[in-house]
Amino acid sequence: MIGNERHSLPGVIGGDLLRFGKIPVILLIAVLVSAVTVVTTTHKTRLLTAQREQLVLERDALDIEWRNLILEENALGDHSRVERIATEKLQLQHVDPSQENIVVQK
Template identity: 35%
Template sequence: MKAKATHRQPNLFLEIFKGLGANKLTLALLVVILASSLSVVQVTHLARQQLIEQDKLLQERDELDLEWRYLLVEEEFYSQHARIEEVATMQLEMKRPTSQDEKVVILQ
């Protein structure tokens, strides 16, 4: 009984391939659909890689911007010393002592 039942049921994959072989246009369209779906997957993967790279570059830009700000603060700090020295020289008429102006005091 089972032998007759298996003969009645056609092999689905065999029937599909027979149908595709008989109709060349359908086979060509199937190949085009598969190729386009694979290209969509590839393009999506590349786009995600580009987004990851963009995020890394934006993070690096933020770190460099922060470092730049620290350098500006440091520059401002050192420029204040020069400003103090300029005010001392111009307004208070102060000057750096020379070797003749120095006195050595010896403690015993």
């Protein structure tokens, strides 16, 4: 009697897929691999975009600091220029703070 044989449903489905459904199984695997690749690529792209934004903010902060240093350098350069002109052209000298209270009388 053929009717007394018992087959498990997963076994029957697996056997049918292997016999008659090789192309759909291959296509299903390709779709799943493609979906995982898209999700992974999107995640990495978002991480890189966030990192790029962080680097742009850091670059802007460094640019502002660099401009402030240039301004400070120019201000200090102007001071040393004034000091150089005072010593060379006007023959001015630095005052020693310890000798500041001594008055020379003639």
